[in-house]
Amino acid sequence: xxRRRYAVVGTGSxxxxxxxxxxxxxxxxxxxVALCDVNRTRMNVHNERLAEPxxxxxxxxxxxxxxxQRVDVVVVTTVDRHHDAYIVAALDAGRDVVTEKPxxxxxxxxxxxxxxxxxxxxNVTVTFNYRYNPIHExxxxxxxxxxxxxxxxxxxxWLLDTRHGADYFRRWHRDKANSGGLMVHKATHHFDLLNWxxxxxxxxxxxxxxxxxxxxxxxxxxxxxxDKRFDIDLEQDDWxxxxxxxxxxxxGYRRDQNPFEPGVSIEDxxxxxxxxxxxANLTYHLTAYSPWxxxxxxxxxxxxxxxxxxxxxxxxxxxxxxxxxxxxxGWAKLSVQRLFxQRVDVPVxxxxxxxxxxxxxxxxALYGPTGQEDPLGRKATHRDGVLSLLTGFAAGRSVETGRxxxxxxxLDLP
Numbered sequence: 001x002x003r004r005r006y007a008v009v010g011t012g013s014x015x016x017x018x019x020x021x022x023x024x025x026x027x028x029x030x031x032x033v034a035l036c037d038v039n040r041t042r043m044n045v046h047n048e049r050l051a052e053p054x055x056x057x058x059x060x061x062x063x064x065x066x067x068x069q070r071v072d073v074v075v076v077t078t079v080d081r082h083h084d085a086y087i088v089a090a091l092d093a094g095r096d097v098v099t100e101k102p103x104x105x106x107x108x109x110x111x112x113x114x115x116x117x118x119x120x121x122x123n124v125t126v127t128f129n130y131r132y133n134p135i136h137e138x139x140x141x142x143x144x145x146x147x148x149x150x151x152x153x154x155x156x157x158w159l160l161d162t163r164h165g166a167d168y169f170r171r172w173h174r175d176k177a178n179s180g181g182l183m184v185h186k187a188t189h190h191f192d193l194l195n196w197x198x199x200x201x202x203x204x205x206x207x208x209x210x211x212x213x214x215x216x217x218x219x220x221x222x223x224x225x226x227d228k229r230f231d232i233d234l235e236q237d238d239w240x241x242x243x244x245x246x247x248x249x250x251x252g253y254r255r256d257q258n259p260f261e262p263g264v265s266i267e268d269x270x271x272x273x274x275x276x277x278x279x280a281n282l283t284y285h286l287t288a289y290s291p292w293x294x295x296x297x298x299x300x301x302x303x304x305x306x307x308x309x310x311x312x313x314x315x316x317x318x319x320x321x322x323x324x325x326x327x328x329x330g331w332a333k334l335s336v337q338r339l340f341x342q343r344v345d346v347p348v349x350x351x352x353x354x355x356x357x358x359x360x361x362x363x364x365a366l367y368g369p370t371g372q373e374d375p376l377g378r379k380a381t382h383r384d385g386v387l388s389l390l391t392g393f394a395a396g397r398s399v400e401t402g403r404x405x406x407x408x409x410x411l412d413l414p
Contacts, residue, residue, distance in 0.1 A: 003027075007034040007071045009062065009086050010078030011042045013243060014100060016049075017354075018075045021363035023050055030367050033069040036062055037078075041247035048242075062086065066093050073098060079172055080179045084109035091122035098125045098366060102188040103385035105180035107393055107410050110386050114413075117382050125366065126385035128192045131378040132365065133358040135332055135348050136193060139297070139308060140376050142346070143197055147336050148301030151198055153281045155298040158190055163316045165268070165288035166230050167323070169214040169259030174266060181266040183209065183399075184392040187286055190295075192380065192388035197299070200278035201387055201413075205394035206404040209267035213289035219260025229318030232256050236322045272395045291315060294330060304338035310350070386413055 006022045008015050023032040032050070035043045036057045047053035057065040065071065074090040076083050076099040084104040090097050091113075103126050104110050117124060130136055143151065160168075168186065172178045179185040195201060212218060219225040234240045234256050244255035257263075268289055274282040293313040299306040311330040332350045337343040351357030365372060365379065380388075390413070394405040 001029075003029055003031040004072045005031050005033045005070055006073050006075055007036060007065060007069060008032070008075045008077060009036040009059070010076060010082075011035055011037040011039070011046050012077065013240065015046065015075075015077040016239075017359060017363060018077060018098070019046055019050075021367045022075075023052075023054075025363065026367040029369055033071060034065050036065055039247050039250045039253075041250055042243055045239075045242045045247070063089060063093060066090070066095060071095055076100060080105050080185060081177060084112050087113050087124060088116040091116040091120045091124070094120065096123040096125075098127060099385070100127050101192075101385070102180060102184050102389055102392075103382065104389065105178075105184055110389060110393075110411060113382060114386065122382075124382035124385065126192075126380040126382070126388075127362060127366070128189065128380045128384070128388070129354075129358040129362045130189050130193055131196060131358070131376075131380065132361040134351065134361075135308070135310065135334065136197075136358075137376055137378070138334065138346065138348060139306065140197055142306060142336060143299065144199070144376075146303065148299055148306050148338075149303030151278070151280045151299060151301050153283075153300045154194065154198060155283045156190060156194060156295070157285045158187075158287070158295045159290035159293055160186075160286070160288045161290050161293035161313055161316050162230065162318075163313070164293055165290065166214065166259045167232070168266070168288065169264055169268070170232065170257045171255060172253070174214075174257070174259070174264045176265045179266065180392065181209075181396065182286060182288060183207070183267065183270055183272075183395045184389060187270070187272075187284075187392050187395075188388045190284065190286070191391040192384060194274075194282060194284075194391075195384070195387050196377070198276055198278065198280050198282075200276040200280060202274050202391045202394065202407050203277045204275040204404055204406050205272060205391055205398055207270065207272040207395035207398040209270035209395070209399045211264060211267050212269045214259045214268050215264040216260060216262045225260050227260075228321075229316075230259055231321055232323050233321040234323070240323060267399070270395070270399075272391070274391055304336060304341070307333075307335050307337075309333045383413070386411070 022030040038059045043056040073096045270286045272284040294311040297308040310332040334346040390407045397405045
């Protein structure tokens with residue numbers, strides 16, 4: 001059977017997960033045939049890691065690359081605001097697409113993607129790696145099997161520590177025009193999990209959000225403007241140094257901006273209320289400046305309650321300036337308590353690999369042999385991508401207007 005031919009557009013650090021999976025881990029079923037970016041240095045850095053370097057193309061030559069290299073699948077790992085342009089162009093050229101989350105950053109772009117899928121009968125896969133976390137799979141299976149009965153309400157709290165959380169305020173994500181803000185870029189992960197777990201779609205959303213901790217004015221107010229504990233040192237990591245410091249001369253991009261410098265236009269503290277079509281209610285909170293990192297999930301149902309607590313990183317010292325300082329040092333607890341019964345702890349094993357072991361499992365599913373069983377429906381389509389975004393889009397509109405927003409008013413997805 002012929003190997004599928006892949007091209008990766010956007011060659012920042014996120015692209016490496018896909019490049020390695022295609023070119024090395026699954027070279028028996030996949031073939032990496034091209035890299036595409038606006039920055040030639042970064043493409044060359046990726047090629048240095050490959051036993052057989054592949055052709056590189058400027059972003060302006062994207063369509064020509066598709067034909068010249070006979071590309072079957074385009075993997076989109078660019079800055080978020082450019083996702084829709086490459087997804088639509090690839091679909092119109094008759095190619096399949098694998099895209100990093102979020103699928104796009106605003107409602108008009110989402111419409112463009114949906115239209116392109118429909119007119120081309122196209123195939124778009126969104127890389128929601130958290131669906132592949134074994135603990136999240138366990139939650140999905142328990143809820144689908146009726147462990148708590150009909151779901152009445154859900155509370156989901158996500159905490160980003162001052163190492164990981166600050167990173168969104170150092171990079172291009174800090175500009176809402178690039179990322180849609182954390183309600184879109186980060187929370188799309190969480191809203192997708194919730195749609196998947198609850199087994200329904202968002203109907204009405206009400207939200208509050210603000211920039212409380214990061215940014216120039218907050219840095220002055222809280223006394224963090226020149227606090228070295230929020231710095232990172234890209235020189236400590238040879239890979240990141242080559243990818244960003246040594247490539248800076250081409251586009252001027254700084255991967256290590258001060259999160260308390262001017263230019264931050266995204267929120268760092270967000271509260272969301274969601275009413276699902278099933279009737280279930282959600283309370284959600286995202287904090288991007290916590291002393292520890294992890295999340296808590298509580299699901300209340302007609303038969304009982306499920307609780308999940310995951311600590312991904314218990315604290316931040318502020319002394320180690322490497323990008324991934326102290327990451328993946330955590331644990332997890334999962335329990336179910338039926339009405340009129342004692343709590344039962346559900347055995348789970350916390351995997352310290354990327355995203356709780358989800359990254360490895362996801363790329364195996366994406367790039368491994370076709371026809372793999374997927375009883376939990378982990379593989380996310382363009383529809384899943386849009387549904388995850390609609391909660392964030394509606395939340396953003398609600399923050400702007402101060403009113404609840406019906407999702408169908410933004411985009412009526414059958």
